[in-house]
Amino acid sequence: MSGKVITITSGKGGVGKTTVTANLAVSLALSGDRVVCIDGDIGLRNLDVVLGLENRIVYDLVDVVEGRCRLRQAMIRDKRLPELHLIPAAQTRDKTAVSPSDMVHLCDELKSETDWILIDSPAGIERGFRNAIAPADTILVVTNPEVSAVRDADRVIGLVESDEKGPAKLILNRVNPAMTRRGDMLNAEDVLELLAVDLIGLIPEDDHVVASTNRGLPISLDGKCKAGQAFTNIARRIKGDVVPFLNLDEKPGLLGKISRLIRVGGQ
Amino acid sequence: MPSFFDRLLGKQPKSADLAKDRLKLVLVNDRTDLTQINLEHLKDDIIRVISKHVDVDPAAVCISVAHDGREQRLVANIPLKPAPRKKRSRSRV
Numbered sequence: 001m002s003g004k005v006i007t008i009t010s011g012k013g014g015v016g017k018t019t020v021t022a023n024l025a026v027s028l029a030l031s032g033d034r035v036v037c038i039d040g041d042i043g044l045r046n047l048d049v050v051l052g053l054e055n056r057i058v059y060d061l062v063d064v065v066e067g068r069c070r071l072r073q074a075m076i077r078d079k080r081l082p083e084l085h086l087i088p089a090a091q092t093r094d095k096t097a098v099s100p101s102d103m104v105h106l107c108d109e110l111k112s113e114t115d116w117i118l119i120d121s122p123a124g125i126e127r128g129f130r131n132a133i134a135p136a137d138t139i140l141v142v143t144n145p146e147v148s149a150v151r152d153a154d155r156v157i158g159l160v161e162s163d164e165k166g167p168a169k170l171i172l173n174r175v176n177p178a179m180t181r182r183g184d185m186l187n188a189e190d191v192l193e194l195l196a197v198d199l200i201g202l203i204p205e206d207d208h209v210v211a212s213t214n215r216g217l218p219i220s221l222d223g224k225c226k227a228g229q230a231f232t233n234i235a236r237r238i239k240g241d242v243v244p245f246l247n248l249d250e251k252p253g254l255l256g257k258i259s260r261l262i263r264v265g266g267q
Numbered sequence: 268m269p270s271f272f273d274r275l276l277g278k279q280p281k282s283a284d285l286a287k288d289r290l291k292l293v294l295v296n297d298r299t300d301l302t303q304i305n306l307e308h309l310k311d312d313i314i315r316v317i318s319k320h321v322d323v324d325p326a327a328v329c330i331s332v333a334h335d336g337r338e339q340r341l342v343a344n345i346p347l348k349p350a351p352r353k354k355r356s357r358s359r360v
Binding site: 146147150151154155157158161180182183184185186187190193194195196197 | 281282283284286287289290291293294297298334336337
């Protein structure tokens, strides 16, 4: 077994990196693959709470790197999904406690016993980001359809390119179909044209995400809602399946249809 | 935010279109370190160098950054002035 390392990054904070990491980890584990996710955000850890594993932390990433515990001891096994493991970040240290080569060695050690290693990168383009992308085979850039998030995504895509990590793939998160329809939100086509990268995921804004995160149950555990389906689809694309993107343009009512007709005519 | 009727009458562009146009310019600057001001300086320098060899119309020179995927290209369109010597020599004759 030789696991693949996938780093989830974004440049800008708050676009949904941790939610994406948690849900991809769950989706991949649900498909029967062995998954280890690593929280790269030393000092501001959150992947543990999003996964609902915050009460089980004994050792963390820095403990492993500094030799206070064995790698196995820092891997928290998810009781709901036996194939899913988390290596949490240290909360009382900073990004310099780990180096890019530490991350490469750690991932090399994990590869023999896992299918996927997912690294949740911190926001920014400094040390924490460098640590997170150093061992990556594939880099997924998460963005939202907003000017600041798209601009930062472009910067990160450029850095990944100059690091010769191969072309990054884009996840467009928190798409609001009603706003897109009104012309008040960039649509997927606009964002892809601006960034000139391949899309691997299109995730609608979904109230269920906040509610499920409140409970510590990633939304992918519930395959019914649209955001959950979107995450499952990304996991399948990562595994090589060809899966069409969700049609986020929900059918408008009669009134909506008429107003759309009038709008098209008025342009 | 423009109301439905404003849009119907075409009074204001959609905010998503504005976002896209603004981002296009911002990304060119971010990717190349070339601001609009830098580009103007570059244009002046190019005109100065080329004018040593051939007559150009400074007002018609156009320097811009074009992109193909994620690759950026500097595109210069430099119309030459028609060579005036023959005309002059004829009028003097």
